[in-house]
Structure formats: structure tokens, C-alpha cells
Amino acid sequence: MNRMKQGVLTTVCMLALTAFATGSFADTKKGQKIDGKKEFEEHCAVCHKDGGNIVNPAKTLSKKDREASGVKNAKDITATMRKPGPGMTAFDKKTISDKEAKAIADYILKTFK
Ligand code: HEC
Structure with a gap:
């Protein structure tokens, strides 16, 4: 050569x-740019498939159910990830950064009405 x-x-x-x-x-x-949909499918879809809730069917990601729990905006959704209710995995900043959390929250808000 x-x-x-x-x-x-x-x-x-x-x-x-x-x-x-x-x-x-x-x-x-x-x-x-973070892909909120991809992150959602990776971390949340196991329990929240199609925005539902396989662990507690009364607490889906639909606007109605979310708002009944006081989860109204992206900040509330991030707060839920950091400190969830019974049956949900907690996600710290190492697993899901604040930026990724915001992208997931935006995806939920625009996808599950
Ligand atoms: C192991 C299953 C599981 C995983 C994984 C999970 N969740 Fe949940 N999620 C739950 C359960 C159970 C509840 C209801 C908790 C309660 O009673 O407050 C819930 C509630 C919620 C709520 C409030 C809904 C309502 O109607 O009150 C939001 C928002 C939410 N999850 C977002 C997420 C996001 C975002 C992720 C991914 C980062 C995620 N969840 C991952 C099980 C899960």
C-alpha cells in the first residue's frame, strides 16, 4: 500500500x-433538541401506554384526570416525575434531566387531551 x-x-x-x-x-x-416522544416511550410508556395508566386506571394522562390531581402544566408534570404518587417510579435528574423532563411534559400536554 x-x-x-x-x-x-x-x-x-x-x-x-x-x-x-x-x-x-x-x-x-x-x-x-430532545425528542419528548422518544423519552416518553423510553421511561413512561411501560405504565402510561397511549397516555393511559395500567397501574391506576383512574389516573391517566388525559387532561381531565391530570387536572383532577392538580397536574396542570409542564412544571406540575416534572414535579410528578421527581416526587410521584403511589405506584409510580421516581425519576431523578440523573435519569431524566430537567430539559428532558420539560420535553416529556410538553409532549404529554400536546398529545393527551
Ligand atoms: C411503574 C409505572 C409508572 C411509570 C414508569 C410512570 N408512571 Fe406516571 N403514574 C403511575 C401511577 C401508578 C400514577 C398514579 C399515582 C398517584 O396515585 O398519584 C401515575 C401518575 C402520573 C401522573 C399524574 C396523572 C393523574 O391523572 O393524576 C403524571 C403526569 C405521570 N404519572 C407522568 C409520568 C411520566 C412523565 C412518566 C415518565 C417519565 C411516568 N409517569 C412514568 C405509574 C407510572
Whole structure:
């Protein structure tokens, strides 16, 4: 193999590595748009499939049920994640950052009416 070819190969390899590294850290990258739907499906959908509630069917994510529990806006939804009622997993900032929590809350507010 000549020097030229070797140089090209090295460049290709480095580019591939860079792409890989950026891809795997996309979740925490600064300024990156967080996908509320994806986060919801990852952390919440096990119990709140389609905005329902498999543990306590009286407490779905519909506007009516939420507001009956005093969960009215994005701040209230985040507060619920940090300090949930009986039967729900608590999510600390390490598991779901404030930014991710806000994205999930916005997704819930616009999706489950
Ligand atoms: C292990 C099951 C489980 C998981 C996972 C879970 N929840 Fe819940 N969730 C519950 C239960 C049970 C309640 C009712 C708690 C109560 O009685 O106050 C609830 C209540 C809520 C409520 C209030 C709804 C109402 O009608 O009062 C919100 C909002 C909510 N969850 C959001 C979330 C979000 C956002 C996530 C993901 C970050 C999540 N939950 C993950 C089980 C779960």
C-alpha cells in the first residue's frame, strides 16, 4: 500500500469514529433538541401506554384526570416525575434531566387531551 492510500484510509477511519462518538452521546449533547416522544416511550410508556395508566386506571394522562390531581402544566408534570404518587417510579435528574423532563411534559400536554 502506498502512503497516499494509507492517508486516505486513516482519514476515513477517523471520520467514522467521530460519527460514532457524536451519535452515541447525542442524548446529552448541549443545544441538541430532545425528542419528548422518544423519552416518553423510553421511561413512561411501560405504565402510561397511549397516555393511559395500567397501574391506576383512574389516573391517566388525559387532561381531565391530570387536572383532577392538580397536574396542570409542564412544571406540575416534572414535579410528578421527581416526587410521584403511589405506584409510580421516581425519576431523578440523573435519569431524566430537567430539559428532558420539560420535553416529556410538553409532549404529554400536546398529545393527551
Ligand atoms: C411503574 C409505572 C409508572 C411509570 C414508569 C410512570 N408512571 Fe406516571 N403514574 C403511575 C401511577 C401508578 C400514577 C398514579 C399515582 C398517584 O396515585 O398519584 C401515575 C401518575 C402520573 C401522573 C399524574 C396523572 C393523574 O391523572 O393524576 C403524571 C403526569 C405521570 N404519572 C407522568 C409520568 C411520566 C412523565 C412518566 C415518565 C417519565 C411516568 N409517569 C412514568 C405509574 C407510572
